[in-house]
Amino acid sequence: MSLNVSLTPELEEYVASKVDGGTYKSASEVVRDGLRLLQAADESKAEWAAGARARIEHGWQEAQNGQLVDGPAAMERIKSRMEATLKGRSKKRA
Template identity: 35%
Template sequence: MPTSNVVLSQHQHEFVESLVESGRYQNASEVLRDGVRLLERGEVEHTVKIAVLRDVVQTGWSDLSSGRYDDIADENLDDFIGQLGARAARSRSAG
């Protein structure tokens, strides 16, 4: 297994040491490997979220281009958003 030198701040060093001393990890390498795994998972989730957002944006632009949208007057916007929230809540509780 390759060895890497890592420079930690005093706070980070103390945190790693406290995790090892607590018995949760056997050594600092385990702590850092677990941290890297969390970062990897976060990167994958971030990539998926960005892909979903891009798809949703593309759908939105397509709907706009095709005239599939509701034009809401400014004075009705708060009510319209409230209705959307209520619909989303119902849909979430049903699913």
């Protein structure tokens, strides 16, 4: 299958720089690689959205069953975990 695609001058220049720089052998390779990356990003977003919907549904079911968490207590746990994470990062840098 062959397609003709119109690009902005900036994108044409970018594609040409990839070919001229030796990263790709042709403009078609640049476009195919870009489309593969776009496809992977779309799939990743779809997986994230499906996971988010599942987590929301799980939380909704817990709430319906009366398995609720005290807001201030939950925020304290989150704050503690964040502080521990930050301390761990600062120790790695030292």
